[in-house]
Amino acid sequence: MKKGLLALGAAVALSSVAPANAALAPASPGLINDTTLNITWLQDANLVKTSCDANNALWQAFDPSTSTGNTRSKAQICADNGRLNWYEAEDWVAVLNSQSYLGYNDWRQPETTQPDASCSLVDGSSQNYGYRCTGSELGHLFNVSLGNPNEVDNSCFGVYPHCLQNTGPFSNMQSFTYWSGTEYAPLPTFAFYFGTDNGYQDEDVKDVSNLFVWPVRGGQSAVAPTTAQAIPALGGFGLVALGALLAGLAGWRIRLFG
Template identity: 35%
Template sequence: MKSARVRPVWQAALCTAVFSMTWSNFAGAALVGRDLGGSAAFDAYYDTELDITWLADANYAKTSGAVPDGYMTHAEALAWTAGLSVHGVGGWRLPSVAPVNGVAYQPEFSLDGSTDFGFALTGEGWGTASELGHLFYVTLGNTGYLDAPSTCADPCALQHTAPFANFQSHAYWSGSPVPDAYSPSVWILETWSGRQSPIGPDALIHAWAVHDGDVAAIPEPESAALLLVGLAALAGRSLHRKRSAK
């Protein structure tokens, strides 16, 4: 019986890279699949426009068993993301909301994303100021509730969720508090309607973990160990060849 063949580290990395690019090219989107667990399934998606990585499961707190119903207060959501480890990758956080004008939050209600409170336009969102808003309106191409066709079935706003699993038609926390004058409250995105708004931190809603940069560039402990072993083997082979040549 033949023994199982173990692929060199560089071959495994190459296969992972090719598999990741296949999704990106096929989808024609700014999301590149990342297989963190080596199971030939995407655990996360790298957002090339925002330079962050989204968990593939938009309700991972529930499906992982960490939070039975997936609903958390803001403090609980912060604690969950801070302590999260996915196949050895830590450093997760909640999505951020920065002022759309780049200076200060504008709490006035608008229908076109010109202020921080209200709805935005499909394909525009709040630019890159709102990570959740950009994903919802730009990357996935969803439409705010007020602009949705009157003939569409509820939820009219959240029509496009692929390639993510368990995308909730409710609301998601950001990690960004509203300024002191409006505290205590935190920015959220209502995914059932597309509205970005402030809400009290004790509300019970969903949390979605994101990671700065591309997690594919962060070696898992096991991968790092294998890489070191491979490098040591190469160094040993080179030294053996030099000695044999003398």
């Protein structure tokens, strides 16, 4: 008993000076806060497929027939594991916003910062691409927050899921390519993408290629309150005092009962 009290006192005291500060922190259900980039990811990295399988309100509201470059029915998109061309992806994000999905109406596709000196390659228009890109939101997530390798440094592009060896707190993360919302400035009919199968960033034709879409929103999303979160409300000083009190109780028990 006395050892338990001492351990509890120490743990509570330490929690006030060394709080967890993970880069990817669960927010309310379905959302993951990225505390480094100050954005919120959907926990479901393939919500299109999840929605079409469930035939939910999002899927019913989605009408890709009006999207630029659309040549497929909704059934064909669903059969293609939910992959969309870039314009369809933009229209899908618009549906999330019109439905205030999970309480927010500011969803967008991930951004790709240019120039990005962290990338391994640069083209004649000073646009960076290739491996090790960390300036883009998807690149930072894949390379830094999740710590995945790439096919050049690790030779991981062999057996599925290839270089996607850590998916962290996310579900349905695909080992393939995901659209970015950032257009390729020298040729706006192209947009950037990031490959979670090999760690490669490049650009592709917006109205032809069918890739996955993973909406994000700027800022941190609200965290659902839990019982465990009630303790930090004491503040740092209060937690230290509580730890000292518990340790004192343990000492009193030792003197009283030997």
